[in-house]
């Protein structure tokens with residue numbers, strides 16, 4: 001099977017055909033600048049020394065710091081990390097976040113290991129990265145990814161801080177931190193929420209190529225993966241009227257055309273580590289079959305290479321929303337496109353996570369929360385407006401309504417509204433480019449938009465006079 005980096009290369013080359021920029025320059029945009037492969041010893045649960053393999057790829061330095069998650073999985077290898085780092089560069093360009101792309105991977109299965117072992121691995125990883133200048137608020141900023149979360153980010157922040165006590169911006173060395181450790185509200189939900197906005201934007205686009213009406217009311221959705229991204233996307237979609245008809249997990253899939261109780265299934269998964277025993281609808285022991293059931297929107301939110309030449313012919317969705325990274329192989333992509341299925345590509349659709357990571361990093365560098373300096377002034381402005389309206393009309397609002405209208409935006413209001421705006425503007429950019437340049441699909445448009453933007457940055461930096 002081709003690697004994520006091979007997939008990325010093919011998508012890149014297809015999009016690059018539509019560009020008349022210098023070929024050498026485009027080669028630089030495509031290539032992965034740095035790759036650091038580490039092997040380090042860590043004491044395991046049995047008190048023995050275990051050698052851990054880990055990688056950090058920095059794909060592009062046209063903007064600094066470089067940015068991207070760290071995944072913990074036994075599937076991790078250099079090519080996967082390189083491909084995911086490249087995707088990060090293009091993601092950041094699409095959502096106008098001023099970072100180069102990076103990605104890290106550690107070859108362990110965190111679900112089978114003790115928290116103490118995972119902590120030792122994480123702290124040792126930071127020492128390796130720090131000693132080789134592969135981490136820092138102005139160098140390279142990790143974040144959560146598959147198999148990591150707030151807990152690991154807290155260990156990263158703490159270790160970096162211990163190693164760099166004089167770096168006043170030390171908390172900006174990693175994003176996706178717990179709220180109590182200078183994280184930002186909304187980061188945990190951000191990727192899923194971004195997926196929701198991306199789907200809404202595509203449904204409202206009459207030229208996207210699907211036959212669905214705008215809005216989510218009654219739309220049938222199948223979600224693969226109820227992890228952080230899939231769960232929050234599914235929750236948001238169903239809160240806005242969609243019907244979750246299928247859920248595929250690692251151990252089984254469930255399908256019910258009348259709709260599934262997504263919250264109850266998520267709760268069951270949380271308690272039992274799977275959904276096979278949940279009593280609902282039709283159960284597929286081979287969870288992949290769930291993806292082939294009838295629906296309007298299919299949301300692969302798990303791992304890479306889920307839609308391949310083996311199942312692309314049998315997918316019955318009108319729209320595929322790539323919440324995961326690289327869930328569709330290029331050959332499957334071609335089959336789906338030829339079958340008239342609209343695909344919202346990963347590099348746009350799951351960029352909500354890095355967008356809110358950007359907000360968290362900005363907050364860490366400014367050492368103040370977004371609402372703190374705004375809220376007093378916003379309160380005052382609404383108070384004045386309400387006083388004026390009251391003076392003109394002679395009518396006073398009930399106290400609780402007045403209190404609600406007077407209140408300035410909270411930090412979560414600022415984060416979520418800025419995320420929605422970013423996803424809207426980015427969609428507009430790629431769909432306009434697709435129209436103007438006569439491109440075959442949204443993925444080609446997303447790649448072309450970002451590769452030309454990154455190439456242009458290299459030109460402006462003077463690398464190519």
Ligand code: GLU
Nearest residue numbers: 068069143145353354357
């Ligand atoms: N791992 C996430 C991604 O693939 C988040 C990256 C970040 O926030 O830096 O987009």
